[in-house]
Amino acid sequence: MAVALDELLALDLPTASASSTLDGAGVIVLFAASADSAASIVDSSLAESDLADLTRALGQVGFTGEKDAVARLPRVSGDLDTPVVVVGLGKLADGQATTQVLRHAAGTAVRAVKDVARLTFDVAGFDAGLGQALLEGAVLGSYRYTGYKSSASPRSLTEVVWHASDVPADEAEAAAHRAQTVARGVAETRSLVNTSALQLFPESFADAAVAAAKEAGVKATVLDDTELAEKGYGGLTFVGMGSSRGPRLVRLEYAPKSSQGKVAFVGKGITFDTGGISIKPAANMHEMKSDMAGAATVLATVLTAARLELDVTVIGYLALAENMPSATAGRPGDIITMFGGKTVEVLNTDAEGRLVMGDALAAASLDEPDAIVDIATLTSAALVALGKRTAGVMGDDDVADALLDAADAVDEPLWEMPIPEEMRGTLDSTQADLANIGQREGGMLIAAAFLREFVGETEGERIPWAHVDIAGPSFNAGSPYGHVTKEGTGYGVRTLVAYLEGLSA
Structure with missing residues (x-):
């Protein structure tokens, strides 16, 4: 049973x-x-x-x-x-x-x-x-x-x-x-990450998020696979179409009466990542149940902000899909239209997180927040660069600096990385507006350059934004240490809550 x-x-x-x-x-x-x-x-x-x-x-x-x-x-x-x-x-x-x-x-x-x-x-x-x-x-x-x-x-x-x-x-x-x-918020994130993908898939994740939001007094809305396709969410639709369990986009909103500002969080929620047609090696693929840690972190952060009654409006987007190989899966070389109209040539279906995040970033931009922060287990390059316990932050200085201060206050290792100008050029495509991968070197930085393309504008200026890559510290495959248990760690919740507290103060 x-x-x-x-x-x-x-x-x-x-x-x-x-x-x-x-x-x-x-x-x-x-x-x-x-x-x-x-x-x-x-x-x-x-x-x-x-x-x-x-x-x-x-x-x-x-x-x-x-x-x-x-x-x-x-x-x-x-x-x-x-x-x-x-x-x-x-x-x-x-x-x-x-x-x-x-x-x-x-x-x-x-x-x-x-x-x-x-x-x-x-x-x-x-x-x-x-x-x-x-x-x-x-x-x-x-x-x-x-x-x-x-x-x-x-x-x-x-x-x-x-x-x-x-x-x-x-x-x-x-x-x-x-x-x-x-x-409690950190533990909720851990439990979501630890749950088998057999039980935790886009629809069930969305249902759990809606139930938790209702209990915390947070507004929640969900777009299912049919609505996503109809509304032009090409990234989520493409990544999810290889699975029999379709994608979802969950929007959460905590809006106190005495709000001191508005922040949007976007979380990657790939409930299992095989790599799709560009399939991953079998070794340690079981750990890919954790590829939804970013979405779990965003959910827990919004809930925690509501429970602490922080004086800042918090909007959360959970971009949920299961990346599977099948007769209906997308192929390398396919060109898709993302939410907002930009086209992407998919050169590698294992670079899927940035596709669902691109859709969600474009959607979050329509809320015209004061800042957008996205968080994702996005690249193995982050592990190579920063190891297993440190996350990387890239983006606009004001947002990145505030996140670094918050991470320092709660003792979560976070390191700022650049997005060099030349990285965007490696994403050029002869067929589409951009490709979903660039050169191998600097993969974490190139992924951030891709995401930045989907951050919208207000009054002619791009919305302040930062991207946090938690591929390393979100999952502990080794032994427990200190307060960190095995598998899901809940990394990021404490930093994002501290960031919000700084805005609220």
């Missing part, structure tokens, strides 16, 4: 909260820096005598505070009979724990401690920003995807608590609320 999509996307996350006391702590989590080959407890509220006993016990078990090292001490002293877990932070620059270090360490702690209902992080000296990062990391580190398991043990951990005795209660509670809300 097939597993229902709503069951596969159901989240099982602990609650994040703040407390002014250690009462009912369950297990106390402390952090320790590595200094002179010894562990140094960071910002604990415990009594000096307890900390002395702790330090002595850590020395006896050889714990020196190295990064990701975990020590569990069932009983430390007569005065402190609550179990204690100590997580190593490694050597700290200037002796200070950063949001990046804490988010990572909190995720490590949650993954290391089993069979505990409540974890209390005793870092009373931290401010609200550090506390929020800590709770975010703990919630995300606890994420697990068990939708397809025939039997999954129930989760033990139900609550992660920040002991925030030095922060005003309203600030601490606000930090916990934002951590929970943002972590």
